[in-house]
Amino acid sequence: MSSDQFFGLYNYWIVVFLMMTGFYIVIARKNMIKTVIGLNIFQVSVVLLYITMGKVTGGTAPVIxxxxxxxxxxxxxxxxxxxxxxxxxxxxxxxxxxxxxxxxxxxxxxxxxxxxxxxxxxxxxxxxxxxxxxxxxxxTNPLPSVLMLTAIVVGIATTAVALSLIVRISEDYGTIEEDEILQMDRRQ
Amino acid sequence: MNSFPIIRVVSKLIIPYILLFGLYVQFHGDFGPGGGFQAGVILASALILYGLVFGLPAVQEVAPPRVIEKLIALGVLIYAGTGIATTLIGRTHDGGQVPANFLDYEALNHDVLHGFLPHGQHLGIFLVEFGVGITVTAVMTMIFYCFAGRSRLFNEKASA
Amino acid sequence: MNNVTPEAMIQICLALPLVALLLVVVAGRIPNLREACTITVSSVLFYVTCCLAGHVFSGARPHWSLGDVMMPGFEIAFTVEPLGMLFALVAAGLWVLTTIYAIGYMRGHHEINQTRFFACFAIAIFAALAAAFSANLFTLFVMYEVMTLSTYPLVTHHGDEKARNGGRVYLGILLSTSVAFFMLAIAWTWSVTGTLDFTEGGVLATAFSEGKISQRQLAILFCLFAFGIGKAALMPFHRWLPAAMVAPTPVSALLHAVAVVKVGVFSVLKIAVYIFGIDLIADTHAGDWICHVAAASILLASLVAMTKDNLKARLAYSTISQLAYITLGAAIATEASIIGGGMHIAMHAVGKITLFFCAGAIYVGAHKSNISDMRGLGRAMPFTFGAFLIATISIIGLPPGGGAWSKYFLALGAVDSGKAFLMGALMISSLLNIAYLVPIPIRAFMAPVETPEEDTQDKHSGAGGWKIKEGPLLCVVPLCITAVGSVALFFFANHIYQWLLPIVQAGH
Amino acid sequence: MFVSVSILTLLAVTAIAIARMRDLWAAVMFTGIFSFLGASWMLILDAPDVAFTEAAVGAGISTFLMLGTLALAGKKEKPTTASPIVPLLVVGITGAALVYGTLDMPHFGDPAAPVQTRIEPGFVEKSQHDMHGLPNVVTALLASYRGYDTLGETAVIFTAGIAVLMILRRDPEDCDHRVTQKSASTEKKGRSS
Amino acid sequence: MIEYLDFHLPVLTIVVPLIAAPLCVLLGARTMAKLLSWVVCWITFGLSVWLVAKVSAVGKISYYLGGWEPPYGIEYAIDPLNAFLMTFISGMGAIVLMYSGPSLSDEVPQSKHYMFYALYLLCMTGLLGMCATGDLFNVFVFLEISSLSTYALISLGKTRRAPLAAFQYLIMGTIGATFLLIGIGLLYQMTGTLNMADIGVQLESYRTAGVVVDGVQGPPHWEGSRTMLVAFAFLTVGLCIKMAVFPLHTWLPNSYTYAPSVVTCFVAATATKVSVYAFIRIVFGIFTPTFAFELLPLDTALWSFSLVGIFVASIAAIYQTNIKRRLAYSSIAQIGYMLLGISMANQHGLTAGIVHMFNHALIKGGLFMAVGCFALRLGSVHLDDWRGAGKTMPWTSLAWATGGLGLIGVPVTCGFISKWLLLTAAMENELYPVAALMLVSSLLAVIYIWQVVEVLYFSPPSEKAKKATEAPLIMLVTTWVVVGATVVFGVWTTWSAGLAGDAARVLLGGGTP
Structure with a gap:
């Protein structure tokens, strides 16, 4: 691997790392709020991926x-x-x-x-x-920005729905740990 | 939180500026960063701040949930309505009328108060951003209402 | 009927059972009207079928297609050829008799859900006719499945635990084999030949000569067909037949003699003749494996039949054995064996339906279902057991029973093909037939009635102990007719031979 | 360069910290910080609109919502007993695939990348012409060129609003409903036992 | 007027329900919202039928939203495939909505009905939008509209498990959508455009001219481009989650089981099919079958996953006593059949896959509608409570039996057509083991369907079944319309198989019919 490649790609790799951290939290953690946090990190990282690809060296924000x-x-x-x-x-x-x-x-x-x-x-x-x-x-190419504005909005919409579901679940079950809830359901 | 007078005073001072800033972002989206969504978030945050400090009933008096609910719908309708309007109007081309596609703001060209009222693309962008702004403000406020409505903290406060 | 074209006759034949279905449903609340409708329609159907048969046996091959209602290339189409015509004649003829019999039986037995019974019956007959007339494998398959499903409510007619289990086995085996093997075989045929039409001389012959399918593959394909057509009840997929015995006797008669099993063996024959072509089977020995299986089925089923005390169960195993004859005929695939197989469809149908009618009549009249309880019963039910004896003779293959001819041709075919052991199997089987069938009427007539008091009572009251206590008239008349029919077929066999000759000669 | 490297490092550190944390309150706060750091990096990458929005949404609304949820649902995460091997494996494979995918990517800031060159003339020139001098090209794209996406986005927000309202709003009738539901569930329990 | 509608047909089909949704909220009243959504659903159905007729007549239709040509703007690209899909989505939407009345009143509090209608319309909008669009990012946006509304609709279920199921689905669904987003991003990065057709053209040019990597001209075949491979992988995995392909299906059983009956009917009939469609579009429209199935062993992977999925899910279905869950597992199995067809990547296989999307929508829709009738009258979807209901609810039971026959694939039902097409396609590809396994697997359907039929007809009635009466007329009629359609399209397949055949031809690069 050339150093050229390293400097050309290292920030993608960091973005990948961030994405995977988020993804890990989503699939490994059983606490629902933590899952949603993981989802948020995952999504923000994807936004970073898009924004990174739109950047051009020496460019400036697309506001004339x-x-x-x-x-x-x-x-x-x-x-x-x-x-x-x-x-x-x-x-x-x-x-x-x-x-x-x-x-x-x-x-x-x-x-x-x-x-x-x-x-x-x-x-x-x-x-x-x-x-x-x-x-x-x-x-800099404005299109990724536009796409990501939409994606962020979609993300917050999802988060809002997820959190409201969590509120309902915690009211009904008294916990937001998925393990405990599954156990309760199994016992029933 | 409403037991701290300083917070009440400060927020009373801040809220108008937040609102103003929100409106600026809403209508200045063409020129700098910002637009309907960001403006909506800011405007909603003013309402939320008000709610946090003065309690849910107070803010619901200013912005009743029923109205907010209708506003959620209204914003989308403004947006989609703009699109439908463009298809209905059609665009002028070589003196004749040709169909304009959905959301083709070129159909909104007009000569009324030229130079003062926005027209064409500008008018279209203004309208849809306005729609987005309304919906986002209303949705954010509504989400706040819903969460706060579930909170024992707020309900007790309401009864107290 | 002279001014009706054969094509129109096909349509009428297929429409009539559906008309019957409609009438039965509409008139469901008035039993007499309902039964009158069924009988009328079935009689008309038999008449039309006879007219159509006249055309077909004099060489016409009427064709009627619904067009590409399915995917392009898969049409529901009907072409009448002698084999199918013969089967249709049997089915239509026996429908009339079974209906009459069923009325007697169902009423004599106070069965529930009679409307459903007659409705499903009509659908089954429709499927049988449509399968008989089918012009391609696709239509045949569709009708085969319709038949399976329409007879399911008949099998589970009583709706109790026993009926449910019987129905489960029935549906399970028939659907499974048809889906897992039959459909696969059809798809294979389609992918090899590009057509599913029944063609004289067989469609696979060309594919074989072009090297699209190997000899071994042909044998596998033949196995898939033979086992896939579960209704042919080849061992080891025969369990459904005894299981279906939970049904009321007219249903058993329908299943075992007319519609269901005959659709099975008819399909095997038709596929052997029109998809493979008898020359191809003979040349490539594609049927050899099935020959062995069929021979084994014949013997094993006969042996099992001997152990059964329940009359219907014994008849069921007898049916399995007799069906294997027909499959054997198809697998041997010589001119004589095919004709023998085709003839056996008719011979066995008439013979076996008589036996089932008798079993039902005994059940209704004397409430007996076990053979061991029937000692001396012949004296009370002379007509029933007389008919039983005649049918037995036919099934065994002794003159003057119709079965004699079909078995003769089958044996001839076995000799032609040079498979001497098959000849042996047929002989032994005939002996076994005698062993498990003949004792029943013999015992009924000869053996003294077991309970002595009853015996003395009879002697006092009747002339020489012959107190006649037959089943309902509507039961007894049909079984006498079929018994007479099975004898008549003996003298009529030459005609059948002449009718079927074109199908084996066409390939040459 | 230095700024971006340090921001990226901070982002990574924050992400790991969030992953390891058991205190949900702190995790939520760190998520806010994460969003904020992300927004700053976006600002460096010439995307002020996205940065603005991300700051408002990530550091603002979603933090607020999560805190609100925490207030209703409890603040402490229970330690999981499940082994982290499988998730780690899944994440490892996914991450490796992505890194593998980056190897043929155009390098960061490459002016010859398809993203920059494919559309000719680019949006900036084109919008100058089409929009009669609308300075913010992002707004032009958002509301006009891809206005339909934004209509979709508004519909998403609308959906979320209605969804939250439907999930969380308490109606008098709703209470009855829950009572009948409870009785139904006890009935079921009775039967199964 | 006609001219106006004709011109704006592609967009109106999607925008009409989109506008109706906020109107429902604005009206706020239950009856008004109901009336509006009924009318709008049928209008949408009418428009999409019109659209399908138009596409059949003139071929592919493009509609540039905002008047901007792609790649600047978003394009609606209607061809036989998505027009066909849109027709049955809007058709199912309309019929299920007609059906919904009594069941909805039973399961959802009245004050939430208008929101239900709004979300229902939004869900339909999202699904239709995903079909119509020719822009990858737009797919994502509309996917989210439909997903979010589905989550909310599922959470409306009566039990407390409904919100939990919705949450689980939300997490899985969002992971899927995010994977999709990553895939779209990588594709965008390599091609600089979001229009599907344009991406296809761009990839084609890479294939002939090579990719420039590090300023060096690459070899003229682009399997070398690792980014493209990964993009494809992410798109596939993301959509597989949404499709509920076997190992990624975990969200589906709970969602279908605990959602209100009406929601299950609609979602089961349409949602996964649209993801299958998106997958088809990505494989055949953007990448090529050559890339997906020859360079990558995706076909083998799909067969194995599909077959394993079919067996595992069917066997799992047999052990479920909750009928909704039983059907949910069956749905997972059925997705396997669709993917089997698609992975064959030839005319017959693809036709089979597409036809099965349609047929399965009808069958599963009909079955779930029957379940809804039982749930309403018996108050339970447990097998035990259904005992003997065949006596008291004869028509509903018959609908179940007929639909079940369709699922098994008995001739004269549409299930048979799909199975037949799949079988011949497998034979054509000389995949004999696949063909055999497929047939054996369909026997499992016999078990899990027929067990219910037996319970309905041959068991002594349960307490609940004794008290039950036949379902309300409107539910019965609509159920029978759908169940009847399974028979109609099993006999008269010219339309469905013909359209699917056209669609497959177009996808495989043949000319428009």
Whole structure:
């Protein structure tokens, strides 16, 4: 294993370690709250996995400085007046719309290319091909962030339901240790 | 907890700012980190703090559980309704009307108060974030109510 | 019926039992109406079957298909050929008689749930006819299973612990063998040949010549079929037959003589002829293993029969033995043995149903079910035991019983195939038949009645002790008819031979 | 580099500490810390939105909820008698599989990774064009490009809200229900014995 | 109007129940919510039937949500397979909801009914959404919608074990979902996209051009990419938990047993099938059968797990005296049959697997509905209490017997069709031992079904059975609709087997019909 590989991957490994710690708590512990804690750690680690993969060296958060954004706003307002819809349209595969959308899609692709050209025009330094880069600023891929926002919300939703179930179980059985509960059920 | 006057005073002072911050996060999501979900959490936390300090009945007077329950539903309806609205409106294209897909905010383009009211994508994003905010606030509050409703601590306090 | 096409006749034949089912259910509350319906419909059915038989035996092969209701390639289709026609004739003919008999028996015995009984009966007959007419293995299998399920409520008719256990064995063995072996064999056939249609000359012959299936595999496949068709009651999968004896006697008659077991052996024959082809079996010796098993079944079942005192149990083992004859015929697969097997379906059906009718009549009339209790009973029930004697002669294979011919052809087949030991098995078996069947009527007529007081009473009251105390009329008439039938078949055998000849000649 | 290494180390240490702890109260607190550390690392990885949310959710709500549950259900975990061998084995295999899977991954921060290059033009440029200058690309993605996912997410939250309400709300009728249930269970007990 | 519906068909099928759920809460009243959910369920069913007709006519339909083309946005990709699945999910959903009335009043406190309806609709939405979507992450989101609502619905059960069962399911389910999430993440990392079709294209290009690892062009076959292998493994394991494949099935028996009858009916009929669908989609739509079954020995693994699972679960089923639990174990066994078919990866096998999803949904749905009727009238699902109920509840008992025959796979029921297709597929692949074992295993079903039939018909009636009356008409009718469907689709299989065949053809790379 090269040191290159080690430095390229070590934080994935730590994330894996964190995930497995969480996973271990979930499957090894019989206390229900502890299980939920384990689940939480597991999920947070998965979030870290996604966020790690979105990061690009030398990148910055995908929030465009307002100055730049304003610039485009102006550009777009001009654009909006020219064509009311300024984004890739619904190129729906349904036969009925295909012809309409096709023409439109071409038009938009053209626009997008023009725009991309414009954007990279005043880029300084070596523009690495394909990396999200606007006006010399490299942006980290925002998609993992978006996915993880959803995943976090799903996680808290699950936790809430799990905890409310625990409350019910502890009221009904008087304990939240799975072993004891199973014993009680068996005795019944 | 309500036996500590300092906490009561401090929280009374803090809560408006939390609410304000929540609203800021809600409506400023376009510009910086934040959005409906985070705003909802913050707004709910203000209510929860209020509940913790002044007791469950007090906060339920401000935000009755029935209303909160309806708000949970309302937020989702606003979100999904925006989607349905876009399909119903359709988008203008080359002067003609073509179908717009579900959640295609381009359908929300309009010329009313141009430059003042958001339109198109901005309006869409505003609406759905608003929906998310309402639901999250309501759900978080409701979860708090439910847990607190089960707690003997709170129930005794209510009777006392 | 002259202006009805044979195709339409198939439809009518299949529809009539269902009509009967409907009528029985609708008229369930009025027993007389219900029975009238059944008898009428069954008579009409017999008539239509006869008309259809006229067409088929003069060379027509009517075909009717429901189309690909199943997956593409698996159709419910019916083609009538002589073997199936013969079976259908037997089934339809005996349905009329069994119905009449059942009315007498069920009423004489005050059985419960008579509507359910007649309804299931109708479904069983439907399945038997549909199986007889089936044009492919798939239809045959479907109908085979329908038959199993429709007879289950009949077997467990009494609904008590004994009936439940009997039903459990019945259903268990029949379903298990059909699912584990029969279905597997069908799927195998399908994967090898790509078709399930019954074809003259057999479909596996081509596959064999193309090397898709080896000689050994053919033998295994034949075993799968023979054992998979549990209704053929080949040992060691015969237990269901005695177990099903808990059923009321008309059911036993139906099971053992007409529908269930005959569907089994009929299927074996049909598969041997139309799936394997008799030449293929003969050339590859695919049936050799089954020959041994069948021979063993014949002898063992006969031996077991001798030990049984219960009349129905003894008849059940006799049936197992007789069914193995037919399986043997299929496994030997010479012209004579196939014809013998086919003929034996009819001969045994008529003979055995007579015996069961008698057993039932004795039970209803004298409330006796054990052979040892029947001493001298023949004097009280002369018609019953007379019929019993005639049927016994037929089953043993003595002239003028119909069974003589079928056994003759089977023996001929065994000699043709050069398997002398089979000949021996058949001979010994016939002797055993005599040993376990003949004593029953003999004892009934000859032996003195055991209880002396009763004996003297009889002497006082009746002329020479012959006080006639038969079962219900509706029981006795059918059994006389079938007894006469089994003799008639002796003289009629040549026709059957002529009818069945095309199926063995087609392959050449 | 130093910051991220130290945060990662702290995360690992916290995770182990949580795993070993028997005191649930402390474990919950440490979970909050864990989330907080995670959030800080996310901030370093240029994901301020996620960091914000994780801090609010992980260190805020879920800690609060767990504390609430603890208050209702007891604070001490009983030592388990079950052997940890099987779970350790399962975790070991899973972890080994994952590490094995990382070996062919693009390295951390690799600008040529498919994640960065596959979509052309990337979301940042595209959203600048489509959204008429919406500065926060994450919001644009969340609410528009993947707005449907977010609708799903809202539905999840809604589901959770209704679920918790249904599981925990006490209704007058609910009490009767529980009484009948109890009597049913005693009846059953009587029969089995 | 028609044009509007036709255009938005894919999304409306999912969004209509999604909107109805909050409306139920907003209405708050029991009757209103009930009425609304009834109407909406049938509308959804109508829409999905329409959808299936449309797909059969025009082939694959894409719908871009938000108007954003993939890979930017989320795509709904409807083909014969998921349209077929959606039809029977919404169909079962509607019919079970019609059935639910009396049983629900018996088992769930009235004040919670409107929430029940909301969650029921959400569960349906989640399942439908999982089917329709062409975006991997969207699968996860909708999986969670359906899962969360299922947990809550299960916890509604009468006994105190219901919340426990729900909790156990929640933990297992969340582990499964998280594994799925890890798998999705790894796939995303290697391809940079979330659209399933797009991932497939990307992987195809790696296969021909090779993966770039450490800046070095790899060899042009991607079994070398270890990340992809692990991604596939995690997706598979995650879905296997959700499917309740044999060693990962532990959550299922308790959940099915202690959930309210209505919930069991719906969940048993649909939930695991959707995970099977997702698995099919991942194996055939993203990776390829070549990868899954030739490079990886997944087929052998699946056969062995399926067969062991079938035997173990069927034998376990025989020993259960709680009928719901008995059927739950049977469900685990039946999943094995579906996987057997899928793992054969050819036209017949895949068709068999897909058909069995549908047929098993009908059969198990019907059986659980019959159980629900018994539970309502006898107040118990224990075998002892069912003694002699055949006399007092003849129609329900007959429904059980008929459904049971379907499960056994007797001809003229749809269970036979699936078994037959599986058998011929196994024969075609020359898997004779598998075929034989499969048949033997189906005999175990005879035992655990017929034991109940005997108890119903041939035992002296229990105290409870003596007092029982026939189930309410609405429950009886709906039960018989489903049970009748098992017979109808056992005879008339052109539709189900035809659609499944089309779906299999599309999955195996053939053209759309």
């Amino acid at each position: 400085p307002p100055a730049l954004a304003g610039q485009h706003d102006a550009h777009d307002q001009h654009d909006t007046h020219a064509a009311p819809s300024g984004h890739t349209p619904a190129a729906n595969a349904t036969a009925a719309n295909e012809t309409v959308d096709h023409g439109h899609a071409d038009h938009v692709t053209e626009l997008a290319h023009e725009l991309a050209h414009e954007l990279t025009h005043d880029a300084t330094g070596d523009a690495i091909h394909g990396v999200t880069e606007t006006a010399g600023v490299i942006y």
